[in-house]
Amino acid sequence: MQNLTDLLRQTTGVATDDIAPLTKKYFNDTYGYAGKPVNFTHAFQEMQIKTKWTQEYLSATLVKKEKVENDEGSAPLFLSYADYLNSPSAGLYFKTSGFLNPEIKNDYKTPEPFNCWYAGTKLAPPKTNLSWIYAGNAGTGSQIHRDVWWSSAWNYLLRGKKLWLIYPAIYSEAIKKDLSAYQIVPDQNDWSNVINLPYKPLTCIQNAGDMIFVPGDCYHQVINLEWSLSLTENFINETNYDLVRNYFRNDNDRNNLSKIEMIIKEGFIEMETQK
Ligand SMILES: O=C(O)CCC(=O)C(=O)O
Known part of the structure; x- marks a missing residue:
């Protein structure tokens, strides 16, 4: 790890902020509207799930078989959380998909700064759930x-350590054209590739209890440095609706675009009524 920590000193860090508690106004004014990535190191240290979500509890609760990524190149596996923990294979990355079961969902309340117009819409039940739980050994992670x-x-780390490489949005067009040039293959003995990328990412080591905010226009790669357990949720609200609307405009599906436009309108009306 020493090698990695030394190398990261040669990079620009993701902003860290030790504010607590985190209000919606402060988040929106400082990071949300600006689309600035940040690691909140204090505001969420005491989230109850950090202690409640033991291996025993998650094994008893995450019983649905999930498609688990396997870095050993074999076909994806379908495993419950308990199956994943009992698997001898070290390179598995367990990620929930689809709706988190209600018991798990009721274990936490989405922090107010990250309220989501899509998750909260009254127009029709959301078709997809934008919440995921990830668990994996050192060396597993999410590709760029x-x-x-x-x-x-927002990504909340309950246990472990993650390395984040987050690219400022200005690089997104260039990165999109050459994604593989930015894909780091983790090597615990040689992290030099972290400082040899064509465009330089902002970097951060996330520790348990830290919450990272990733704006939707930033490419990012995440590598687990120890066995890690995290909860992540995506959100659409007054800080980023325009980007999401652009995504649907580019997607050329008029139906989806009109649905997201209705959700955006609903979000603004809701905001007005809360004033
Ligand atoms: O923890 C991870 O593997 C990365 C999470 C992430 O980047 C995502 O959910 O988009």
């Missing part, structure tokens, strides 16, 4: 990507 519908995300 932008988030679903170009929405923004």
Whole structure:
């Protein structure tokens, strides 16, 4: 790890902010509207799920078989959380998909700064759930990507350590044309590729209890440095609706575009009534 920490000193860090509590106004004014990535190191240290979500609890609750990524190149596996924990294969990355079961969803309340107009819409029940739980050993992680519908995300780490490489939005067009040039293959003995990328990412090591905000227009790659368990949710609200609308405009599906436009309108009306 020493090698990596030394190398990261040669990069620009993701902003860290030790404010607590985090209000919606402060978040929107400082990071949300500006689309600035940040690591909140204090505001969420005490989230109850950090202690409640033990291996025993998650094994008893996450019983649905999920498609688990396997870095050993074999076909994807379908495993419950307990199956995943019992698997001898070290390179599995367990990610929930689809709706988190209600029991798990009721274990936490989305922090107010990250309220989501799509998740909260009264127009029709959301078709997809934008919440995921991830668990994986050192070396597993998420390849370089932008988030679903170009929405923004918060990622809360319950256990472990993650390395984040987040590219400022200005590089997105160039990165999109040459994604593989930005894909780092983790090597615990040699992290030099982190500083040899064509465009330089902002970097950050996320520790348990930290919450990272990733704006929807930033490509990012995440590598687990230890066994890690995290909860992540995407959101659409007054800070980023325009980006999401652009995603649907580019997608050429008039039906989806008109649905998201109705959700945006509903979001603004809701905001007005809360004033
Ligand atoms: O924790 C991870 O693997 C990365 C999460 C992430 O980037 C995402 O959900 O978009």
